[in-house]
Amino acid sequence: MKRIGILTAGGDTPALNATIHGAVTRANQRRVEVVGFIKGFSSLFNPRVPHVVLNPLYTTIPELDPTCGGTLIGASRDYVDADDHESIALIADRLKQLRIDGLICIGGDGTLNGMQALSESLPTVLAPKTIDNDLGLNYPSEPNEWQRVPMEQSHPGLVEKDSEVVDPEGPFQYVRKTSQRSFDLEQMVNYVTPGYATSVYVSASGVQRIRTTAESHRRIAIVEVMGRHSGYIALGSAFGQPDLMLVPEHRMNLDGLVDRIQEIYDLQKHCVIVCGEGIIDEHGKDLGAEEQSTDPAGNVVLSGASEKLRNLLIAKLGDKYFTSRRRNESAKAAIFTRKIGHTQRGGRPILFDRFYASQLGGHAVDMLLEGFINGVAILNWNREKGFHLGSVQANDFRDRWGLIHARKMHESFYDAKNFRPSQIGIDYLLPIFTNCVGADDVEAIRTGLFNSGNLVRSYHSVNVDINKRIRFLGA
Numbered sequence: 001m002k003r004i005g006i007l008t009a010g011g012d013t014p015a016l017n018a019t020i021h022g023a024v025t026r027a028n029q030r031r032v033e034v035v036g037f038i039k040g041f042s043s044l045f046n047p048r049v050p051h052v053v054l055n056p057l058y059t060t061i062p063e064l065d066p067t068c069g070g071t072l073i074g075a076s077r078d079y080v081d082a083d084d085h086e087s088i089a090l091i092a093d094r095l096k097q098l099r100i101d102g103l104i105c106i107g108g109d110g111t112l113n114g115m116q117a118l119s120e121s122l123p124t125v126l127a128p129k130t131i132d133n134d135l136g137l138n139y140p141s142e143p144n145e146w147q148r149v150p151m152e153q154s155h156p157g158l159v160e161k162d163s164e165v166v167d168p169e170g171p172f173q174y175v176r177k178t179s180q181r182s183f184d185l186e187q188m189v190n191y192v193t194p195g196y197a198t199s200v201y202v203s204a205s206g207v208q209r210i211r212t213t214a215e216s217h218r219r220i221a222i223v224e225v226m227g228r229h230s231g232y233i234a235l236g237s238a239f240g241q242p243d244l245m246l247v248p249e250h251r252m253n254l255d256g257l258v259d260r261i262q263e264i265y266d267l268q269k270h271c272v273i274v275c276g277e278g279i280i281d282e283h284g285k286d287l288g289a290e291e292q293s294t295d296p297a298g299n300v301v302l303s304g305a306s307e308k309l310r311n312l313l314i315a316k317l318g319d320k321y322f323t324s325r326r327r328n329e330s331a332k333a334a335i336f337t338r339k340i341g342h343t344q345r346g347g348r349p350i351l352f353d354r355f356y357a358s359q360l361g362g363h364a365v366d367m368l369l370e371g372f373i374n375g376v377a378i379l380n381w382n383r384e385k386g387f388h389l390g391s392v393q394a395n396d397f398r399d400r401w402g403l404i405h406a407r408k409m410h411e412s413f414y415d416a417k418n419f420r421p422s423q424i425g426i427d428y429l430l431p432i433f434t435n436c437v438g439a440d441d442v443e444a445i446r447t448g449l450f451n452s453g454n455l456v457r458s459y460h461s462v463n464v465d466i467n468k469r470i471r472f473l474g475a
């Protein structure tokens with residue numbers, strides 16, 4: 001292989017440039033040229049295929065900074081329809097004209113789904129990323145548990161529904177039993193994805209910062225974090241010591257929650273609750289889904305969970321609960337929501353993400369050169385070796401119908417009675433977050449923001465420099 005392509009698809013994460021950097025560094029060593037495609041799959045649908053050579057003469061371009069969040073080649077959620085054979089054939093032809101021998105897609109479960117169609121035309125490898133940490137398997141046989149049933153059919157006994165998958169073949173839903181099996185962390189396939197650690201760092205810091213203001217003003221703060229229907233970010237936010245946490249994997253027990261809030265509020269006169277954006281009510285319905293609203297990849301847009309929860313708490317607790325002891329003027333005044341929002345996806349990646357993202361990028365190059373044609377570079381963990389790289393077939397992630405489902409946080413990671421991580425949830429988090437921040441991260445905080453130069457220099461976007469390097473097919 002002389003020339004490979006690389007693209008970043010789905011939502012950005014702070015560690016994308018680190019993955020690209022790892023891939024390009026390895027490609028330099030192995031004398032392979034790397035072409036970055038602009039804005040994910042979007043570039044391949046464009047007849048001009050905007051692209052940039054990331055290592056002319058096997059030397060990494062200076063714009064590729066692994067400590068910088070975002071992605072210098074841009075990302076998008078353009079949909080790859082496996083049944084659109086005409087477009088797939090056009091893409092294959094364009095890649096051939098560009099002399100691309102293999103493709104690395106940096107992305108999550110959606111990207112891996114999108115990559116499947118392309119892998120029939122050229123060798124592909126996924127280098128995982130996603131702040132949601134939902135690309136992976138809790139155990140190797142997990143994909144076989146999914147069942148496909150008609151949309152309208154009820155499914156007694158099958159309680160966990162995948163509402164994220166877009167089925168090209170029509171009105172089906174994917175359901176499975178909530179797993180009762182015992183769980184061992186060492187079985188996990190792809191223990192953690194780059195981007196997750198930094199998003200938890202930002203979310204947990206946000207929880208800590210909300211704390212003292214809620215404490216001072218006798219308020220109940222609801223902090224919403226991202227993650228779609230996977231509760232990993234909410235779980236990790238436990239490092240910020242919220243009083244209560246709600247994760248999408250467990251149906252909400254509103255009465256139990258209200259009781260716990262009252263106990264905590266009576267004791268400490270404030271309460272901090274973290275909720276994942278994908279939490280579900282007692283019937284399994286999304287609390288925060290915008291009706292009928294989807295993004296270009298077909299994902300349901302989740303945006304109102306914390307507001308909905310706030311309204312439920314206002315109704316349940318009532319004004320009198322706050323006014324009778326002059327703690328606050330009303331339930332509305334006392335209960336507020338804040339979303340950590342896109343700050344959990346941006347900025348400098350912390351050491352854990354930087355290091356493993358670049359390892360996975362380099363490994364993806366090796367996998368292509370070793371002959372994988374539809375592979376996934378993964379990061380596993382066990383007690384003996386700690387974190388280590390692995391290589392698997394994309395097929396290992398597919399269900400019987402060929403679809404890849406987002407990994408849910410294993411339900412055993414959460415203690416639903418106490419609204420906090422269980423012991424195994426804590427055991428899961430510790431290997432990732434012990435020493436996840438490097439001394440250079442601390443130094444970057446110390447010297448970066450209040451650099452006097454920031455006051456006189458305006459922000460210089462990497463897009464300005466990359467624009468000068470973009471080439472087009474046929475030009």
Ligand SMILES: Nc1ncnc2c1ncn2[C@@H]1O[C@H](COP(=O)(O)OP(=O)(O)OP(=O)(O)O)[C@@H](O)[C@H]1O
Binds near residue numbers: 082107112
């Ligand atoms: N089932 C699918 N079939 C084909 N393409 C898909 C499918 N799902 C998603 N894609 C495409 O893959 C890309 C990434 O998908 P998506 O936006 O879901 O992000 P992701 O890879 O899951 O990462 P993240 O969850 O971090 O945003 C998009 O370009 C999307 O259109």
Ligand SMILES: O=P(O)(O)OC[C@H]1O[C@](O)(CO)[C@@H](O)[C@@H]1O
Binds near residue numbers: 226228
């Ligand atoms: O930036 P957008 O397109 O609004 O997407 C937000 C979604 O992307 C993610 O950040 C990553 O998948 C989710 O956690 C979130 O729901």
